[in-house]
Amino acid sequence: MSxxxxxxxxTSSATRPPSAAEPSPSSVSCxxxxxxxxxxxxxxxxxxxxxxxSSAGTAAELAAMAERRAEGLPxxxxxxxxxxxxxxxxxxxxxxxxxxxTEFLVRQALDVTRPGSxxxxxxxxxxxxxAALAAAVADVARAGPAHRESHGLVELHAADIDPAAVRCAxxxxxxxxxxxxxxxxxxxxxxxxxxxxxVLLANVPYVPTDSMSLLPPEARxxxxxxxxxxxxxxxxxxxxxxxxxxxxLAPGGHVxxxxxxxxxxxxxxxxxxCGLSARTAHCEESGAAxxxxxxxxxxxxxxxxxxxxxxx
Ligand SMILES: C[S@@+](CC[C@H](N)C(=O)[O-])C[C@H]1O[C@@H](n2cnc3c(N)ncnc32)[C@H](O)[C@@H]1O
Numbered sequence: 001m002s003x004x005x006x007x008x009x010x011t012s013s014a015t016r017p018p019s020a021a022e023p024s025p026s027s028v029s030c031x032x033x034x035x036x037x038x039x040x041x042x043x044x045x046x047x048x049x050x051x052x053x054s055s056a057g058t059a060a061e062l063a064a065m066a067e068r069r070a071e072g073l074p075x076x077x078x079x080x081x082x083x084x085x086x087x088x089x090x091x092x093x094x095x096x097x098x099x100x101x102t103e104f105l106v107r108q109a110l111d112v113t114r115p116g117s118x119x120x121x122x123x124x125x126x127x128x129x130x131a132a133l134a135a136a137v138a139d140v141a142r143a144g145p146a147h148r149e150s151h152g153l154v155e156l157h158a159a160d161i162d163p164a165a166v167r168c169a170x171x172x173x174x175x176x177x178x179x180x181x182x183x184x185x186x187x188x189x190x191x192x193x194x195x196x197x198x199v200l201l202a203n204v205p206y207v208p209t210d211s212m213s214l215l216p217p218e219a220r221x222x223x224x225x226x227x228x229x230x231x232x233x234x235x236x237x238x239x240x241x242x243x244x245x246x247x248x249l250a251p252g253g254h255v256x257x258x259x260x261x262x263x264x265x266x267x268x269x270x271x272x273x274c275g276l277s278a279r280t281a282h283c284e285e286s287g288a289a290x291x292x293x294x295x296x297x298x299x300x301x302x303x304x305x306x307x308x309x310x311x312x
Pocket of ligand 1: 096097098099102122123124125126127128129159160161162165183184185202203204205206226227228237
């Protein structure tokens with residue numbers, strides 16, 4: 001849908017100071033922008049209008065943003081960032097937008113992460129999870145009594161198969177001195193990490209193929225299929241990650257994965273069959289479900305048959 005240029009909020013051009021400078025976005029009426037966004041089907045039009053006005057550099061940029069949003073581009077792709085765990089995460093076009101419900105996974109991960117932990121954000125997309133966990137661990141360490149400058153850091157690695165995601169993640173994990181690798185699951189990681197990962201964040205694609213058509217158009221049309229489609233039962237990628245976890249987790253290490261409520265039992269079974277002890281955590285507020293697998297501290301697996309090797 002095409003929208004006409006936005007009106008200036010000032011009542012009369014005669015009251016405006018004569019200036020050759022580009023009009024600033026704050027000169028645009030928030031309510032006029034919201035009305036246009038609402039007409040294009042945006043439910044949270046006022047909030048979106050405010051975010052766009054505060055993000056755009058010029059009125060022309062703001063008009064272009066409104067146009068893209070009205071065409072159906074996700075708000076985060078229009079803005080170029082998404083809020084996640086209180087951080088502003090860069091999100092480039094074609095890269096999965098981190099969902100607010102996934103903040104619950106990060107909170108669960110914080111419980112099992114310590115300064116110095118080796119953290120891997122597998123299937124990292126924008127790298128939001130790793131960046132947020134690293135920042136949270138640093139915050140907790142800063143607030144603690146025994147704070148030492150370097151002790152607040154985790155060793156962060158992130159990996160994705162999609163070059164666009166890898167580029168984007170590099171921007172987002174830079175503050176945490178994270179390294180981002182490109183490739184298929186754990187095969188992308190430096191071999192020296194094998195057996196040394198303390199926390200494996202794995203928000204893998206988990207939409208069953210048959211349900212892809214039920215996704216909102218913003219996801220279906222603007223996020224890559226490889227970021228969403230988890231195969232016939234939605235658990236194909238998780239099965240591969242679980243099988244690889246056996247070799248890559250440190251003794252006592254954890255893998256955390258988000259899933260949908262109807263998939264919880266099957267996802268738990270996937271981790272258990274790979275010899276991990278599994279538990280689930282649910283967030284009533286967001287409806288998020290996280291399955292957490294732990295490797296025994298002896299490093300010896302309690303059983304289970306992996307459907308795939310280490311991936312290396
Ligand atoms: C659901 S998105 C999650 C992204 C990010 N973890 C988040 O929560 O915002 C899944 C990601 O997995 C990546 N992916 C899919 N298959 C992969 C594979 N075989 N190896 C590595 N990454 C993969 C996609 O490119 C996508 O970025």
